[in-house]
Amino acid sequence: MTCTSPFRWTSSARSDAGRVREINEDACLDQPEPGRWAVADGMGGHAVGDLASRLVVDALSRLAPPLSMKTTLADARARLQQANRQLREEAARRQVQRIGSTIIVLLACDRFCGYLWAGDSRLYLHRQGQLRQLTRDHSQVEELKSLGVITEEEARHHPAQHMITRAVGATDVLDLEEDVIEVVDGDVFLLCSDGLSNEVSDAEILEVLSTVACEHASAELIERAIAHGGRDNITAVVVQAQDAYASDKTLLNPAP
Secondary structure, three states: OOOOOOOEEEEEEEEEOOOOOOOOOEEEEEEOOOOEEEEEEEEOOOOOHHHHHHHHHHHHHOOOOOOOHHHHHHHHHHHHHHHHHHHHHHHHHHOOOOOEEOEEEEEEEOOEEEEEEEOOOEEEEEEOOEEEEOOOOOEHHHHHHHOOOOOHHHHHOOOOOOOEOOOEOOOOOOOOEEEEEEOOOOOEEEEEOHHHHOOOOHHHHHHHHHHOOHHHHHHHHHHHHHHOOOOOOEEEEEEEEEOOOOOOOOOOOOOO
16 A cells, blocks of 8 residues: 555756856756655766766655655665765775765655755745745754854855755765655645755745746746856755645535
8 A cells, every 4th residue: 555645746846057067966856746856966076966966866766655654764765875875885986085965855645745855955845925944954054053153144155155064975874864744735845956045035935936836936946046146056846735625625516
């Protein structure tokens, strides 16, 4: 028995190299039917960042049909640990210090979504007119913010902005953070790389997710990031949950 969802999931995804970088080292997964989405932001130079992000996304694309939230999260963890080992071996083979990738993955099961992440690719939730960042960046800047050393505005332009503390391929054992959230009708999730979150403010993200249809929202967010400078690769995946049987929906039941 697979873990079905009562929601109809729609999503859109777009990735762009931006205005400065020649190679797009981001990758994304957009699979609304089985309820799985991901964004990976590769790093490592020597044209291997794109290899890292693609390997991570490919690993997640082969997840088994979920039996429960617990089993699908465990499966995702196992596949990401395997990807971590492969990237460590590839770095050793190429004699480079590190080939790595951030990861944020969202998985739908029953009335819940589980998510796993490492690095500074983010997951946001737009619910009932409010925007909330569900993930906490694994970065030096986030640690400085949590200690009260710098403000939110200072963090956006801090010299250590791109220094992350966790990633797939960074260490021999991958340290993933995990959480689960109950979904409600109309929820909109945004998975994105830091090329988006560093260029587009939370207020702008909220505006787009509130006013632009899901199928066009990812493209609109990318265009705004490019308009603001596009200094990094930019990826956005927008996911919407719709419950056809929610209590506030009008249902048609023709008379016999």
